[in-house]
């Protein structure tokens with residue numbers, strides 16, 4: 017090996033040694049960089065986890081502050097006094113509540129039960145399941161704003177669809193927020209705040225589905241604020257057994273005072289409160305529609321029994337038109353004027369028209385509302401099976417009857433007249449004047465289409481499911497309008513036959529008299 021070769025070998029060896037030295041240095045630097053990065057990553061992940069945990073705890077504290085406080089109190093109790101004393105105290109409290117409930121269920125529910133139940137239902141039922149029910153009923157708003165890239169190629173089209181579905185799933189679904197739960201003896205009121213893109217009517221439309229989801233027979237939606245609705249679920253049906261009507265009063269109370277003719281007891285509402293009907297003033301003209309056997313008779317009799325004292329005192333004069341000659345005929349003495357045939361019905365209506373004209377003459381310019389007195393009593397007309405005479409009779413009689421009923425209902429309110437009609441088939445052809453009745457009651461009907469005919473558009477959607485009332489629930493029906501925001505389910509007080517007889521005896525003995533229209537016909541004929 018010559019000198020040149022030795023020099024070359026040394027130079028290459030030296031170069032390699034330098035490269036190795038540099039590589040070793042770089043490797044060491046890189047290792048410490050990676051080490052630092054790894055440490056940073058671990059720290060970041062830990063910090064992120066910690067932040068999420070803190071966020072979750074804060075959310076729980078804010079969202080479930082009652083539960084958190086209760087748990088904190090339990091923990092404090094166990095720590096300070098021990099768990100044995102806690103178990104004993106809870107046991108004694110439960111026993112006291114049980115006794116209270118057994119002895120005074122109404123008082124217990126009013127002061128304690130409903131709060132406990134509301135808390136429990138919110139915690140165990142609505143808090144957990146409501147979001148799912150709302151979603152299943154289409155009451156959530158999905159963010160569908162993700163752009164859809166359509167490719168004509170079949171394979172890639174499928175891929176795109178899957179991608180879009182996944183993206184939508186990942187994107188948030190806005191669910192109405194549960195605000196509060198209240199629980200009454202028979203209903204739960206669940207308040208929710210709507211999300212942008214929803215309106216209260218969306219909830220109305222799926223009330224049936226919500227009732228099914230909650231496994232109850234009835235659900236109703238009330239709009240409380242523009243973006244807050246109350247979804248009411250009926251837990252217990254308070255109208256599943258007959259409601260008793262008022263008894264006929266004792267003979268001594270004959271002055272008629274003490275009965276508010278603007279709100280006469282007629283039965284009970286689905287909330288367990290009294291259902292009242294006016295016999296005078298706005299809303300007194302009432303149309304009651306219901307299939308045969310739906311209980312129209314009890315809607316007729318229950319207010320009359322409640323108004324027994326004013327009828328006996330002559331402050332309310334009842335007239336009756338009874339084409340079937342069965343329902344009103346049973347208490348014939350109660351009715352000052354009474355007609356069965358078309359001609360007799362016209363006589364009754366004609367007599368009422370005369371009284372109407374008379375009152376117009378006497379009171380015109382003196383008062384805007386005729387005060388109730390024995391001289392000018394409330395003239396109450398009970399028109400049973402109104403369709404029999406407004407449709408199924410000869411044209412001339414029919415037109416005359418319709419005309420008079422229309423005049424009495426449009427002009428009679430301020431002059432102290434009230435017309436109450438009962439019909440099986442609530443079509444416009446059967447009752448051409450049905451719109452003139454200011455208050456309408458829908459008992460069991462045979463078709464869903466009849467509900468809006470009686471109560472107006474949207475009644476069925478808002479919960480007046482009158483076609484679904486079972487045949488066994490005679491006297492049950494819905495009222496809507498006239499100050500009632502949502503359809504209200506009611507049951508008329510049941511009036512047995514002997515009570516009708518008792519009423520007849522009571523009012524006729526007190527002086528309520530029968531006007532013989534045949535005499536008036538004779539007088540008119542000879543005049």
Ligand SMILES: Nc1ncnc2c1ncn2[C@@H]1O[C@H](COP(=O)(O)OP(=O)(O)OP(=O)(O)O)[C@@H](O)[C@H]1O
Pocket residue numbers: 258259306307308309310311312313314440490491492507508509510511
């Ligand atoms: N409020 C009520 N509570 C319990 N049962 C009732 C009530 N009202 C009526 N019923 C029962 O339903 C039956 C039918 O009632 P009702 O005769 O009043 O019906 P309706 O609608 O007048 O029938 P129709 O048009 O055929 O005369 C009654 O015999 C009674 O047994």
